[in-house]
Amino acid sequence: MKNILSEFKFKKVTVILIFMIIPLFFFSSQVYTPPKELYQIETENYRFVFEKDLYYFYEEISEYAEELYVKYKYFYNSNPGKITIFILDDVDFTNSFALTSTNVIRLYINPPEDFLALGNNVEDWSRFVLSHELTHIFYGSDVRDPLISWIPNKLIKNTINMVHQPSYLHEGLSIYMESKNFGGRFEDDLFNMYLRAEILSNQFPRYYLGSGSQIDVWSPAGFNYMYGAILVREIVENYGETALREIVKVLNRNIFSNIDEAFEWVTGARWERFIGNIKKENISKYDSLIEKGYKFSWLKIDETHQNTGNLRTDGDSVYGYLEMPNKPKGIYKNNDLIKKNVNSFDVNENGDLLYLVTTYSNGFYTNKLYYDCGCSAGEKLIDERVKVFAFVGTDKVIYSKLDKGLTAIYLYDLKTNKSRMLIDYGKYVVNSIDSENNLIYFSINYKNQTDIYRYDLETNKVSQITNDSFKELQIFVKDNNIYYSANYKDNIYNIYKLDLNNNKLEQMTNYITGAFNPVILNNKLYHLFYDHEGYHLTYLDLTEKNSYYDSFLKDETVLIEFEKYALTFPEDYELDKYNFEKPYFIPYPVLLIDENENIFYGAGTIFVSEATNYLGIIQSYTDGNEFYLDLGITFDYYTTNSINLSLGSEKIYSDFYISNNYLLYLGQYVNTFIGGGMGLTNASLEYYRIDSIFQIEPYSVNNYDIYNFGLWLSYVSDAGILAVLDKPFVAFDTKITPYVGYEEGSIYLGSSIDKVLWRPYLSFESGKYRFDGIVVGADVSYDFMKEEIDYMFYIQFDLSAFYWLNLPLRLSSDMFF
Known part of the structure; x- marks a missing residue:
């Protein structure tokens, strides 16, 4: 298929590409998208950049960050210099990342739901996530190889040093350090379930899939995180922390070394035996669990796998977000696809849908909650920045909402189109919601403890039903019974039923690798079974006898009030504005030969800002008679903007281009690119162009990204209209894209495979x-x-x-x- 964007008629600006800056382009506009009203505070080892309302987040981590700096400096024996930490509220998900080349950490402020398997850190999320990301900076600055340690330019040196540092070791060390300080993933039973299933599978070991490059193999938490945790924990438990630090040093000294050679050099043990012992230990644990009555098999009723989840029912059918080979991912009602590319939803007894979509515009990722009654009224936007939600009967909606890293709970009336706050903004996270009559049940992580709570709409009171160190997740309420998944026994998640009439607790499943997301329909317990290939839809017949588990729950529920978290800012305190991103420079010599064999020589530099919101080159060169100057810069400011200039003795060539990407929701997702630009020679306009790409309802089948149809449309002043209309689909695990196009007055028809x-x-x-x-x-x-x-x-x-x-x-x- 002809790519209309390849027709850009920019005058060629000579650019020397250095492979090490390519990864930085990926993070362009990812740290944040200017303009933003940001403020900064500099300390001994950090520069904190944040929105004013997030001053509290800075306060939580500032002193602790200095303590960690000293600890990490000793542990890694490296000194990265001053680190810039960006703190913004522009996404509705949980994440964070570090740019080792420019000493930048971007902290996302929203604490995680428990099913993300990041440990039990909601109250202290800010310090927990900092302890993880800081490892990437210190480890990335640990340059020991004599072939590169002499390089004076830190950006070049740290970037090249990545050839010593596989992602699985980066993440393994980060998980180790977070767990030393906060328990972290090492103590998260869901994360350890993923590790256990992987080790017991016939695919173990495959740590090489977590090296850092992109792959097409599914994993529940990333092979780099999983195998990093497995390898680092086993090394420390068997050989000690000192051995781990020595292995890191050996790896960083020699470009030709790898982890198995470094391991054998430091410990004197064989790597293959070390890996084999990990398998043996887990098989031994598996055998003991089998003896205790656990099972590792389930009733297979379909081909669901991978991220299948979110089971629901309207009382007649089972709904779920299903992932299956050779089929689109989306919401299914029984076996029928009803909505593509949406995974978070609820359904009421009328079959009406609530569902969550995420849009992107100008640097903001925003969750939007929609109501669809399947009637002529169409879809209705309920609210934005929503995380977890559910129907209350057929005419109300309960949902949690984010703002500045805090959570509140709202009730929306579908008849009056009005909402009211039930629980104020505070430091808690809602995992799941269900209701029966006027009682709303929540799984909430509050003060770093996950329990079940109940809100009475008649009294507007909250009561706590469970109070323990375990996690009760994915609740489903029916006939005054709460069904949920919990890690009560042997640190394994299985499904339990809590009878609210007598407080009796019944264990419903007994799987080694976990059971989740219970739904009751027609006397069957539908749920998800997990193994290394993902989550599988299955069911149990409830007429069969199940064992009871002695209840340790309280006899009576207790009324509680969630603490409101008030944002404060010190009076008479002036903050410095953050107006300019510090640049990094990579100088280089220029030596060029043109088609007439004329030789040009000179010098240039690549420059990139610390948050990668601007980058480019400037170079000057001569053939001995005339001087030339090239300048190219790409920068983010609302949009992505490019300027290229080439200055000769008599002419100035210039190109300008402005573009932006959007992910919209207009009844279905629309992935959009819009751009335009022009080229000049001196002050004379040579050409101008307008470009657009629209992908309607993008989704995926297997590992192929496809869409319902796409339109690529451009107008170039000296070429006219360029257009391509295509409709990809997948058949026999092959992507086929038929298309029709128009260019230079001609229509063409074709297909790619x-x-x-x-x-x-x-x-x-x-x-x-x-x-x-x-x-x-x-x-x-x-x-x-x-x-x-x-x-x-x-x-x-x-x-x-x-x-x-x-x-x-x-x-x-x-x-x-």
Whole structure:
């Protein structure tokens, strides 16, 4: 298919590409999108940049950050210098990341739900997530290889040093440090369930899939996090923390070393035996659990796997977000797909839907809650910044809402279209909600403890039903019984039923690797069973006898009040505004030879800002007679903007381009790109163009990203209209994209085909190098004006190198014919 965006007629500005800055482009506009009203406070080792309302977040971490700096400096024996930490409220999800090359950490302020398996840290989320991300900065600054340690430019040195540091070790060390300080993932039973299932599978070990480069293999928490945790924990438990630190040092000294060689050098033990012992220990634990009555099998009723979840019922049918081979991901009612690419939803007894979508615009990712009654009224927007929600009967909606890292709970009346706050903003996280009559039940993590709570709409009182150190998740209420998943026994999540009439607790399932998301329908317990391939829909017949578990729950519930968290700011305190991102420079020599064999020489520099919101080059060179100057810059300011200038002795060539991406929801997702630009010679306009791309209802099947249909439309002043309309689909695990296009007065018709032929993921040097597989494809089109057939065939060998780099090597017929 002809790519209309490849027709950009920019005057060529000579750019020297250095592979190490390529990863920085990925983070452009990810730290934040200017303009923002930000403030800064500098301390001995940090510069904190934040929105004014998030001053409280800065206060929570500022002193602790200095303590961690001293500890991490000793542990890694590295000194990264001053670290910039950005704190903003512009997303409705939980995450954070670090840019080791520019010493930047971006902290997302929303604490995690328990099913994200990040530990039990809601009250102290700010310090917990800092303890994780700080490892990436210190470990990334630990440069010991004599081949690169001499480099004076820190950005170059730290970026090249990534060839020593696989992602699984980055994340393993980060999880180790977070767990030393906060318990972290090492003490999270859900995360450990993922590890247990992976180790017991016939796929173990495959830590090489967590090296850092992109892969097409599903995992519940990322292979880098999972195997990083497995390897680092086992090394420390068997050989001590000192051995772990020595292994890190050995890896960082030699570009030719890898983790198994470093392990054997430090410990004197064989790597294969070490890995084999991990398997043996877990098999031994498995055998003991089997002896206790646990089982590792389930009733398979369909092909669901991977991230299947969110089971619901309207009283007649089972609904769920299902992922299955060769089928679109989305909401299914029994076996029928009713909405693509939506995973968070609820349904009432009338079959009406509530569902959550996430849109993107100008740097903001926003959750939006919609109500769809399936009637002529269409869809209704309930609220924004919503996290967890449920119907209350057929005419009300209960939901949690985010603001400045805090959570509140609201009730919305579908008849009056009005909402009221039930519980004020505070430091708690809602995991799930269900209701029966006028009673609303919540699974809430409050003060770092997860329990079940009940809100009475008649009295407006909150009562606490459970009070223990375990986690009660994914509640479902029926006939005054609460069904939920909890880790009461052996740190394994199974399904329990709590009878509110007598406080008796009944254990419903007994799986080794966990059971989740209970729903009762027609005397069957529908639920999800987990193994290393993901979550599988299954059911148990409730007529069968189940064992009872002695209840330790309280005899009576207790009325409580959630503490409101008041945002404060010190009086008469002036903050410095953050107006400019510090630049980093990479100088380089220029040596060019043109087509007439004239030699040009000079110097230039690549520059990139600390938050990667602007980057570019400037270079000057001469042939001995005339001087030339090239300038190229791309920067984010509302939109993504590019300016290229080439200055010669008599002419100035310039190009300007402005573009932006949007993810909209207009009854269905619309992925949008809009851009425009022009080119000049001196002050004379040479061309102008307008470009747009629309992908209607994007979704995925297997590992192919497709959409209902797409429209690529451009207008170029000296070429006219360029247009492509396409509709991809997947058949026989092959992506097929028929299209029709218009260019230069001619209509063409064609189709492209892409097929993943083989995915062996053959690893060398512990994942430092990989042969990922082979992709084949073709593109055939017919031009009706020229009466010509155009074709292209290709074979692509997917390789990975130095842990982080994907290197697709494509051979196409265009290269030979």
